[in-house]
Amino acid sequence: MNVLVVGGAGYIGSHCVRQLLAAGHRPVVLDNLVYGHRAAVDPSIPFHDVNLGDAPAVERILRAEQIDVVMHFAAYCYVGESVTDPLKYYFNNVAATLHLLQAMLAANVKKFVFSSTCATFGIPATLPIHENLPQAPINPYGQTKLDVENLLKALAGAHGLSFAAFRYFNAAGAAEDGRIGEDHDPETHLIPLAIDVATGKRPQLQLFGTDYPTPDGTCLRDYVHVDDLSRAHIAVFDRLGTPGTQLFYNLGTGAPTSNREVIRAVEKVVGRKVNVVESPRRAGDPPALYADSARAQRELGWQVKFSTIESIVATAWKWHASHPNGYDDR
Incomplete structure (x- = not known):
């Protein structure tokens, strides 16, 4: 498959790009490099330095690269910063994602894999956390991810979008060969x-x-290894064939x-x-x-x-x- 990896120069996205190659897919990266690293992506992989909110540009890329499925990792994810600067998080995590989805529908690309978070659950009533527990975020970061999950449900019903939302726990580790890894600024992990x-x-x-x-x-x-996370995202492709499919998965050990x-x-x-x-x-x-x-x-x-x-x-x-x-x- 031709897979557009949005945020593919970031920590999890870059590892997923390598796993896609190993699984025989053709990744295409879209990243504006605000937090990503160009060096994390092999030069042979098509790379588009484009802002996610530029829906016309994203639509052109989707058509030109003949994209089959979109994987979306491009989110701001600092919980504390989301509390002090919620507008930054709503503009990027929600508004920019709206433009991405608008471009996908315009280009008739209707398979979507979304990077969500366990932060949508807030403080859980029971442990371990399963997918059907009530979602009650306690910070704007978690709320923006839940807002997108709810939007995806609406688009599945209205436009036949098929999606999987993966709720991560603590992504950690680096590629086994040491070629790529975790490099955040600021680092909070x-x-x-x-x-x-x-x-x-x-x-x-x-x-x-x-x-x-x-x-x-x-x-x-x-703590769940970043390559283990990536493999789950690829394994879900075969389950997205039916229009309107809605899938939710927790990923942790x-x-x-x-x-x-x-x-x-x-x-x-x-x-x-x-x-x-x-x-x-x-x-x-x-x-x-x-x-x-x-x-x-x-x-x-x-x-x-x-x-x-x-x-x-x-x-x-x-x-x-x-x-x-x-x-x-x-």
């Missing part, structure tokens, strides 16, 4: 931050909250890992100590979030390859060790 402290790039790691009702007092999260366990894994893999400063809880951090991914396993045959936090950290460390300055393009 625990594993790369801990690696930076272990290697001396940062003086200390703030550990937010040590008094949660969890086994070691720190938050529990579900189902095995929660505490913040302290992540730090210990980094220390073990890197072989150096992480200087930790214990700090008060952050507002809005639930004690535990982890997935019930049985639906994806059952319907897509999806299985995680990286089932332990050490195996995930090992791939992240391979990337950081070989790219100490990330993509070095800032």
